[in-house]
Amino acid sequence: MPQQPVFLCHQHQLEEGQARGFDPWGEGRDSVIAMIWQGQVRVYANLCPHFGVTMQFRKDRFMSGDGAHIVCFAHGALFDPDDGACVLGPCLGQALTALAVTTDEASGLWLSA
Numbered sequence: 001m002p003q004q005p006v007f008l009c010h011q012h013q014l015e016e017g018q019a020r021g022f023d024p025w026g027e028g029r030d031s032v033i034a035m036i037w038q039g040q041v042r043v044y045a046n047l048c049p050h051f052g053v054t055m056q057f058r059k060d061r062f063m064s065g066d067g068a069h070i071v072c073f074a075h076g077a078l079f080d081p082d083d084g085a086c087v088l089g090p091c092l093g094q095a096l097t098a099l100a101v102t103t104d105e106a107s108g109l110w111l112s113a
């Protein structure tokens with residue numbers, strides 16, 4: 001049975017270069033990371049490919065100090081915000097799982113089923 005798209009947020013809630021966590025399925029944890037990167041919406045599962053754990057240091061703290069990468073605070077892996085590829089750390093060669101989103105006429109972002 002196909003699942004329905006799930007509302008994530010409005011695009012205006014996202015800022016360029018600032019990853020935020022969301023809980024679109026009401027699990028009590030931020031299971032999704034979303035941000036604007038170079039003008040494009042980027043959405044990933046909040047799951048490090050190294051050990052399958054959530055990555056934030058604390059709420060909405062996903063970026064490296066220089067703002068250039070998404071970082072997993074467990075062991076310091078760095079990910080390219082553009083495509084989620086690990087560029088440094090123990091999961092080199094792996095990547096964050098990109099999630100497909102659609103945008104409605106009111107700039108609402110929906111996770112595809």
Ligand code: FES
Binds near residue numbers: 051074089090
């Ligand atoms: S769990 Fe993310 S780098 Fe190890």
